[in-house]
Amino acid sequence: MPGLFFQQRLVINQYREHLLNTNTVLLFDAQQLNVDEFDLHALLSPFELAVITRRKSIKAKQEYLATRLLLKYLVKQSSAQFSHLTANQISSEFDEQSSKLLIHITGSETVFSSCLSHSNGFVGAALNIERAEFGFDIEKISVQRPFVKLAKHFYHQDEVNLITQSQQQSAERFFRIWTLKEALAKATSRPIAKLLSPNVFTELTQANLAALSCQYNEFDISVVSDKSTDWQCSVVNSISQLRGVLGF
Structure with a gap:
């Protein structure tokens, strides 16, 4: 059973507007952004402006702005009734x-649920229009971290066994298990601390949730959902690709 979760089944394509569907995670390298070049008052709500102002580091500001632009793009593309919104x-x-x-x-009572993730400047954003149990996570695969030691301290023994039985794949397996746990936590609104020690494969099966995962460059990405297995990822190479819809 665990072997299925290590297969690269999550589809990742380069951004094409006509390929987007309601089950799309948009991915973007936020480190491309120069935050000072954007008119933040035109792009962010007063609430969001207050949040980004409190962010101290450049990377934090880049990730915040990038994820919000991706979300706003998805909202405007989700329905014709929202296309006119600024x-x-x-x-x-x-x-x-x-x-x-x-x-x-x-001016609308419509409320969307959404999900975000970021790791080392690489960000993802998705809408959860159906209000399903849904979550995704991105994590950079770092071979420098003491992942075996961390696994032995935090993970279930069965998960530790999977990580240590293959030296070549130990880092990849550690981070796959981690993104599955994080995605599951977001899908079920449970604290990640309560999902570290349980066997994530058992938890997913008992919750009747589907999981899709893959690697993209140096990152591991997992999606967990209860209603659909047709989630895909679309990589936005430049935020200017979204310019026409967002109006900046």
Whole structure:
């Protein structure tokens, strides 16, 4: 059973507008952005402006702006009724009660659930229009980290055995298990701390959730969902590809 989760089954393609569907995770290298070149008041809601202002590091500002632009693009593309919106009329705000990042639209009662992830400047964003159990995670595969030691300290013994039985694939297996745990945590709104020691493959099976994963460059990506296995990833090479829709 665990072998299925190590297969590279998540589809990743280069961004093409006509290839997008409602089950798309947009990926982007946020380190390309020069935040100072953007009119943030035109692109971000007042709430989001307050958040990005509190971000201290350049990388944190890049990741925040990039993920919000991706989310706003997805909202405007999701339905013709939202295509006229300006970017700053779409606001992302974390809801403590549901542990979800919710998308609010000025003058509308419509609320979207969404999911974000970032690692070393590489970011992803997705809408959860069907309000399904859904989550995804991105993690850079770092062979420098003491992943075997970390696995023995935090992971289930069966997971440790999978990691240590193949020296060549130990790092890849460690991070695949990690992204599955993180994606599962987001899908079920459970704290990641409570999913570190249980066997993630057992947890996914018991929760009747589907998982798709793959590697992209130096990153491992996993998607967990209860309603669909047709999730895909689309890599945006330049934020200017979204310019026409976002209006900047």
